[in-house]
Amino acid sequence: MNDHLIILIRSFSAFIILMVIARALGKQTLSNMNFHDFVTAVILGAIAANFAFNEKIEVAHLLIALSVFTITSYILSKLFLKFRKFKMWTEGTPTVLIEGGVILEENMKKII
Template identity: 85%
Template structure:
């Protein structure tokens, strides 16, 4: 009976520890798990499970191991926020699978993805005809982002003001964390002078901007570091 009680206590303790670690690492870990977060979750889960029924594992050894992996994941998350190139180097970048309605077979092979698995993910988004897709992007967390062809997209009041014969445009990221994305600007023929003039009209410099995107309507969307929100809301 004593052994059963010990296993019960150790199991509850392991569960509580994992709950505290998940809380510490934040909501991002739960919503969009990337490579290092996936590895961390697997290792932490395995250690906690072993601790629950393996009495040879000492409590202090478990705490040290969990602390190391938790701290490593936490530090990596902070580095990813600070250094975008480091994030791209370690995690990679999203991959275009369908562009202009055409399937990019080479990108499918690079991601070890078959046409069947692509169709499966499209069906999960209620798209049963691949011909309806204009643009599909495989995110770094393995999820698929899809844009339907223009004639199949729902009409909004904003659409009524656009030229129906204009070619579709995709949002172009220009600034992330105060840094100009020169490659994006060059590939999409967005001049730096145009961007700077748009920012000057707002009384801002690139270093003042957290995120800037040229939208599908050609307008510039800007998010500043300081959003002037006095009491931000966070649902408890």
């Protein structure tokens, strides 16, 4: 088969698989993404991109890698909902920079 056609098929397959995983993990907009969601999206995208362009990667290996990250992400999401302290420990807490129209300079020093 032509190399270009193989890459086309593998790319399309990776896209479809990522769409299914994204649907399974739930809808999340970029503005509502937390650190965990961002890392998961980057990793899943990198795995899919490698599959699309690296013909040495087998489909079974792709499915195993995507499954591990999908299941891990799903479990972490459930743990974050159930254990608020676990989420705060892994993601940290937000720092208030402006309160009542006043810039909190002490908090500004914390983020630098």
